[in-house]
Amino acid sequence: MAETSAAKKIEKLRNELRRHEHLYYVLDAPEISDAEYDALMNELKKLEAAHPELVTLDSPTQRVGGKPAEGFKKAQHSRPMLSLDNAYSAEELTDWDRRVHELAGKLPVEYTAELKLDGLSVALSYEPGGESGSAGTQLAMGLTRGDGQTGEDVTSNIRTIRSIPLSIPADRLKKAKVPAKFEVRGEVVMPAAAFLKMNEEREREGLPAFVNPRNSAAGTLRTLDSSIVARRRLVFFAYFLLVDGEYFAAGQTATLDALTALGFRVNPHRERVKNVEQMMKFIDSAEHTRETLGYEIDGVVLKVDAHGTQQRLGYTGRAPRWAIAYKFTARAAISKLEDIMITVGRTGKLTPTAMLTPVFIGGVTVSRATLHNADFIQRLGLKIGDWVKVERGGDVIPKIVEVVEDKEHPRGKRSFEFPSKCPECGSKVVRAEGEADWRCINVDCPAKLRESLLHFASRGVMNIEGLGDAAVQQLLDRGLVKSLADLYSLTEEQLVDLERFAEKSARTLLAEIKKSKSAGLASVLMGLGIRFVGERTAELLAQEFGTIDALMSASAEELERVEEVGPRISQAILEFFADKENRNLVKRLKDAGVDMTAEKKQRSTQLAGLTFVLTGTLPKMTRDEAKEKIESAGGKTAGSVSKKTSYVVAGEEAGSKLDKARELKIPVIDEEELLALLAGGAASR
Secondary structure (H helix, E strand, C coil), X not given: CHHHXXXXXXHHHHHHHHHHHHHXXXXXXXXXXXXHHHHHHHHHHHHHHHCHHHCCCCCHHHXXXXXXXXXCCEEECCCCCCCCEEECCHHXXXXXXXHHHHHHCCCCCCEEEEEEECCEEEEEEEEECCCCCCCCEEEEEEEECCCCCEEEECHHHHCCCCCCCCEECHHHHHHHCCCCCEEEXXXXXXXXXXXXXXXXXXXXXXXXXXCCHHHHHHHHHCCCCHHXXXXXXXXXXXXXXXXXXXXXXXXXXXXXXXXXXXXXXXXXXXXXXXXXXXXXXXXXXXXXXXXXXXXXEEEEEEEECCHHHHHHHCECCCCECCEEEEXXXXXXXXXXXXXXXXXXXXXXEEEXXXXXXXXXXXXXXXXXXXXXXXXXXXXXXXXXXXXXXXXXXXXXXXXXXXXXXXXXXXXXXXXXXXXXXXXXXXXXXXXXXXXXXXXXXXXXXXXXXXXXXXXXXXXXXXXXXXXXXXXXXXXXXXXXXXXXXXXXXXXXXXXXXXXXXXXXXXXXHHHHHHHHCCCCHHHHHHHCCCCCCCHHHHHHHHHHHCEHHHHHCCCHHHHHCCCCXXXXXXXXXXXXXXXXXXXXXXXXXXXXXXXXXXXXXXXXXXXXXXXXXXXXXXXXXXHXXXXXXXXHCCCEEECCCCCCCXXXXXXXXXXXXXXXXXXXXXXXXXXXXHHHXXXXXXXXX
């Protein structure tokens, strides 16, 4: 009886969460706050944890899964995902419209005009089932476009996109007049806000920024860790519906209506048009509104609406004759480079920005453009006073693409020298070998301090509860904190003088700051924000050296003996502690009583000198567990098989690594033999 009650409550919660997902991610009409949604999700997670036998694949809790064992497998498309022919002018559209009418004969010719989304095309297959075995349907597979014939199976990542339904109930199928087995095709895009946030995070982690939202959407969808995909907030827009491998027989307008009825997000900017004049009117409207959409488009797609006419028109070798893409031309203009300004970002990166004579491009006045880095300036041979071509294409920020030189546009005369010191704090700037960016590594640099404080206080680092955006901003505005170390000299009198701080909240924050002193060396290393030193690397360094002093005096060779620390990470650590301001910060933190010690891990040397490659599914251990055991015993793990590999550990469904091992005559062992090696025995092979 209790299980029946739990099942009903679980299904009620699932339906409620599905409804709110649809309202938020598809209709842009949320009814509840994020906190209320999270509370419902947590309640469902607890119930499912208590009743694991009631967990279903289409539950809202199951969107994020594990990593694929051997990367993404490939699968054949039900029918080829063709590209579209392009048009760039009203004249080219007129020619296409004429050909369509000639081939259509007496069949009706009207068009649907839709925005051409600048993302990644995918195909979603739905199979009967879902919703606890109801007569509905559920997501079975998600494929990338690939080469048009074969795509990569990225289902685990597709499931994390909340505008894609994991299951569709029978009543929606009936309303859309669609059977339980069908395929949906559409575009995965990354919204501009998510793109900017992601690049900020990548900068903080010392990773190169993505160039544009399209590249980042494609890169995200091919990420092996679905939890990363979930955090990047991709959006899916549906535009094709296939049944039994054929396009929906009711036509394109009816297809979009059916997709909406099924619960998919369909782009609202669409229109029925009859001739080229109406096409161009829609195109002009789209070009004017593209800046307000919040996601990238690079044109308009025009499709013959009637299914019968589409069939009559057919296909060329690579594209349908019944559809065409009108591509927007790159928005560009010529302007004068007045100066180059260097700004210091929150991660210390020095970014050169072109200061331009204001110029009107694509509906926006542009007075600044990115220059990327010092190498880019050198490659273009830029001088102050040059005339340059400025472009606004698929990128969020305008960019300079070339120097213009002719009689009307003479070259500038003043050369530009990239600074050797930070323009904000005067510290020496560094550039890691093989990288393009110069950086200020002074943690207390005023340009970086706000971000440094938020990172230092965040959960999983020093964990100072209550030190959020508003509090940090006030501390900076009042001049109370000019360094991370200043946190530990704050007083109750100073805090109660801040907005929204009473005696109780001031005491609570001071208690949190005091508690953070005992967070330990690994947390401090993360809090210092050393490039490439994340949670795992900080933990490994802490276990290896035991004290901050031992780490600060370590050589590159000693650093690189630490597991997962290579030349790039060791260089970043050495540069960080070579900076006088950073060493002074460490001293001040130490003087404030911050614990900078850790228990040194006594590592086994049982497998020292041996390198293992894991492939397939092991019967008792996950691959991560096996990797941890090997590394704890002094061994190393690698991602690919080479002559340096000592053993390949093979489980069920072992992939190409097993074939490579046999080709190179590398010993292959199973889980049992690995455990024997770990126990001090020998493998039987």
